[in-house]
Amino acid sequence: NNNNTARFDAARRVAIFGGTHGNEMSGVTLVNLWMQNSAEIQRKGLEIKPFITNPKAVEKCVRYVDTDLNRAFTQENLSATGGDELPYEVQRAQEINRMFGPKGSAEAYDVIFDLHNTTSNMGCTLILESSKDAFNLQMMNYIKKAFAPASCLVLLNEHPLLKYSTSRSVAKHPVGMEVGPQPQGVLRSNIFEAMRVILKHALDFISLFNEGMEFPPCTVEVFRVLERMDYPRDANGNIIAMVHPNLQDCDWEPLNPGDPMFQTFDGKTIHYQGSSTVYPTFINEAAYYEKQQAFVTTRRETLAASAISKTTK
């Protein structure tokens, strides 16, 4: 039904970001590889730019130097004055916005893939920032089907308070790719290869779309972010418990009211007190201790995406 087909311009300009967090090694390694030899990522009629977003953090193998680059793309930061006086990552955000944005404008890149790793047992996860982006939903549907029977899940973070200003958000269609578990600073072969494969499927989708393929309406199962759960802390703010062994590594599995959630350092169990079953993820991500997050809760939803095809001139 042509009336309900969403039309998008061909996606001509695509970027692949690695090293947004300098110690998340799959993306750093893949982007460095492709900057040396881009044969693997080339597609006809498509400009694909691999790019290291935070080179100083990559050099030191740390998440960030002054401030988290993947939280830095706020309007306030992007328009801040101060040049060299600004925190390194704010300067980088402005530079990236110039090169790949400006965010929100017609000149911005069509798609940016931002490559991340997590210490959480999340497997392959695609991160979606808008439930209304039919192009992204269709892409994620395509990737999931192409990757099957291996699992690739979709995390939707549209929560007004919990969503954040990512590097990829300068593009019209931002796509986060998160693969774990992998310790920071470590390169695991299986994690690296999985990321490489899902990216290949993503580029294939864009290629097919640009060649004029019409993608019929589809539904996509997503996990929508509900709430951030912090570690229990004492009066001085010190963590007093760890993720419970029953919850550790159980990303995407149901957490029911009354289930074990944390274990104190002297062995007592703290139970989940919510009123309904939730699906936790980002369980025990090392980088989130300082962000007061032990895990996030999600609920399962099915999103509908309209048919899409390329605009014709």
Place this chain on the structure above:
Amino acid sequence: MQVDEPVRLPRLSRVAVCGGTHGNELSGVYLVREMLKPENRKEDGGPASLLMLLSNPRAVQQCTRYVDTDLNRCFTHATLNGPASEGAPYEIFRARELNNLLGPKGSRAAVDLICDLHNTTANMGLCFIAYSDCDWVCLHIFRHLQKQMPDTPMRFIHFDVSTKESYSLDSIGKHGFAMEIGPQPHGCVKSNIYTAMREGVQHMRDWVSCFNSGCVFEGGPVDVFTMVKNVDYPRDGETRNITAAIHPRLQDRDFCLLRPGEPLFQTFSGETVKYQGDEALYAFFINECAYYEKGIALSLARKRRVTVPSIHVQTDEEE
């Protein structure tokens, strides 16, 4: 049947448990903090005093391995006794402080036993790491933990380094070992890893109490893994960036026997790099994050069975 007399060893009057020698190895950090709580500082019941401390508080505060230089390489005699300087790296200054507190290394005043708590990203289970394969105290503690924690994979690793060259914190005590538990990402605490460390330390304390009060510990065999060599990643000639990752068939298989010709690395273009050595050796510290900068992808060891004699504390008449 002839029964050999137990070896007599001096009482272990002063024991130290150290966490946070690397500031992002969190099981030891949280365990020491927990043990330091007033409600947890109970009497052991034996003539032993227990010192608990965070070795590298600045690195702990920043949740980083080290601030200027790796603290656990700063305990050689040369570094400890070198010239004092204003601009010295923080860790050298701190190593000298720890040597004053727990040592001096090599002297009669040194603590009797140091247990230094570590985590690794490698799938090593619980390991003791020691400079000697004939320190009967460490080997007996290891045997005791093996018996008390039969479900925990446990190995004894020996670094054949002389007293003159020994560089780690545990070398300050008259007896010492590192308790290394993995896999755990740095900057993270996993409850099963923390619990294994907590139990291991408790069993060690129980053993020390028992030993000091005159128990005889029967001897027996212990398999010891002696470090032979390290293997680095293949690297790009110019940039020195790694060009391969640990092969998926080797990843997480710490203490497997690696035979000549078996897969070692997988390059980014998918080729397998094979182990070229002449001798089958046991792989460990496979893919430890902190060792990338030290040029170590994995370490290789020989295994041999050591016969540990029975031991008994020296009585007053014998001292």
